[in-house]
Amino acid sequence: MVVSLKSIKLPTFGVPLALPTVPADIYEKRVSQLIERSESDWVVVYADREHHANMAFLTGFEPRFEEALLVLGPNRERILVVGNESQSYAPLAGLPGITIVLNQSMSLLGQDRTVHPSLVDTLKQVGIKKGSKVGIAGWKYLTAPEWDGALPSFFVSAYLIDALVRVVGDRALLSDVTDVLMGPQDGLRCVVDVHQIAINEWGASRSSDAVWRVLEGAAEGETEFAIAARMGYAGEVLTAHMMMASSSAGNPVVGLRSPTSRIVGYGDGVTTAVSYWGGLSSRAGLLSRGDDGFLEIAKAYFEGLVAWYQTTDIGVEGGIINDAVEAALARNNLKPALNPGHLVGYDEWVSTPIRPGSTDRIVSGMPFQVDIIPTPVPGGQALNCEDAVVIADEDLRDLLRHTYPDVAKRIDDRRVFMRDSLGVDLKTSILPLSNSPLALPPFWLATDQLLTLA
Template sequence: MTVELAPVSVPDFGLPLQKPSVPVHTYDLRCREAYDRAGCDWVAVYADREHFSNIAYLCDFEPRFEEALLMLGPDDVRVIITGNECVSFAQAMTRLTSFEVRLCQAMSLPGQDRSRAPSLLAVLKDIGILAGQRIGLVGWKPPALEAGEDAGFFFPSVYVDALRRSAGDPSAVVDRTESLMHPEQGLRAIVDADQIAAFEWAASRATAAVWRIVTQVREGDSELEAAARMAYAGEPLSAHVMLASSDASGPVVGLRSPTARRLSRGDGVTTAVGYWGGLSARAGLISDGDDDFLKTASAYFKGLLAWYETVDIGVAGTEVFSRVSETLAQGGLGSMLNPGHLCGHEEWVNTPIRPTGDYRLRSGMVFQVDIIPTPMPLGWALNCEDPVVLADAALRSEIATRHPDVMSRIDARRSFMAEALGVNLSPSILPLGQTPGCLAPFWLKSGHLLVKG
């Protein structure tokens, strides 16, 4: 396989303005399924500003400034417990047929009023939790069982303690996070046509924002000026905006926020923008050419091609991991993290793509093509992250019927990847972003992309 640097014009696939909505009845069904899967009398779903995705998936509310619990109980009881600032927000934003919002001022910010409803224990009793009942916890990630049998919960202990006291028996409180976040069987591992359309809206806008940075950056820009070229329009973020650069005196720190540092010719640079349902990242050189860098970038691009050519419905995650790892190794590279993972409202839900484990890729899985090459010399950066979804014929038909504009953009992206980049995708791989597979190693020559020869 050969890789070439060639002039490529990226089409305008059309940028969606109106975000497709997920119907209320879908959120009702999600709550019912989450409750049934847990096999408990009650399910407690934790959320805060950083860890909001599970609650957002279940009811479309996510707390701001405060914590919240979504309590799912017998007979379709659904109660959101939150602090002073989010009570009215939850009432306005929650998309369920029936629900209650209860105030617990312990969830409010420090120094705020605690005179009306300070006790979580009292609220839990008031909504109907009884001694002897079993409570399943959904935290922000499953327990790390590899760390030992007593792995605990990824759920604040102050709330775990209150739930245990409500149940009257510490052993009655159990973890059920994997019911939502298991890498293959979790409720959130598979999404429907409406959610795919909503995520395509986010992915389209995030990838367009990153591509504006890549194509408009100029030598002498500050990192802040370069980041401003994304033209942020206020979309809900799944991660902070990242943009960082460095010369050969130090590493390019990918997670860093932009600063006043000026971009100079030869610097490595990286950027990432993530909205709910899609993150895009690109990294390269502030340059119009460098033979050594091009050689490494070509080896990395072969790893991306291996991902796209291996992934399909029914394929084992271990096979994807091995194929990508082996291809990168031929160029002296590895993948810093798992080469690909499930994404949702947050950037990383879980991943079936692992060196071990019996996990298969399934229709309805939304993936981040996330291959971070390592090692990188000081002052170099490479990255090309895009969101895609796997969809069988039935799901593709449903997307086309319910959201024809979405499928039209997806079909155009698939054609572009095949005709311009030489990447022939399985029919099940649907690119969600505006620049699928577009890797411009030299940002001062961004009209030239790596393509399969």
């Protein structure tokens, strides 16, 4: 594999203006599948401002400021339990047949508690009773090495568990059904439909354009704030805070931090990331026009990225992808800091079938973040090239082309760019959603210089 740096113009692929919407019958299908697979009388889905992705996927509603519960019952009950402020926002939910119920314990401290303060009373009001079996969906779930208790533990508020135990009478009646939504092999949010693909492409195309504007506008002598401001934020829903960081030689570039008033100098390591619903985009490199030593590290990293694209396909085990990326990076004494790739959606990281030794197989409909963070990189330097893709078989591709032809056209154009300009001929199952697919300029003062196999 010969990687070179060439002058390549990144095409303008365009972005969709209107955010695609999930049809009501698809929301209904999602909640029906959750109820069926939970094997419970009732399902309670927990959400708060940070952990809202499951609820957004099921209803189109996510709480602002507060906590909220989605309660699904045996007689087609579709109930949103919300606090004071979400009462006016919850009617925007796309799930049909929803009943909105106020529980003021979901509200912020100091707000009115004089109408419906008791969660125990609210849960009884909606129909949960003594002896009911309740499946609980939190924001993640525990695996065997993490918990060996006789009864399950949950990633939800303790208040919810305490209230449910009071209502049903026995903690043993509570089960964790989070894996029905987030299990990396067949979770409902891990294998998505064409509508979700279109939503993901809307976010991924916009986040990647925002990152590219940051790269193209970066200049020495400016603050990180000034550089980050070029992202051109238009109010898209964020799945992570905007990241922008820099550092001089010998000091670490802390990729997770937000921008500061630090003045960025020539040769500094720089990194940025923007994440909207459906896809995060990230780039990291040097604020310079060239550096031979760093270029060699960047080429080695690019080989790891190419290994991901060349190995990933429907039916491939996640452990095989992990091993291929690790082997490619190891040839140049690098390794991935975390899993080389994960599932993405209304949150930046859902789960991942890509783990050492994983036998989870890649299936059609999986929405991926190609997220390979190389380590070790010398202090004051940074490398990253992170973008969203989706895996799709022929039937799903045909349905996407029929339902969202503009989305399919942009995907086709991105594939052509990757093949003709970057020398990476994708398998038909890999659909790039980013507007800068695999486009890695190691030097931010020369963003027309991209790594390529062509």
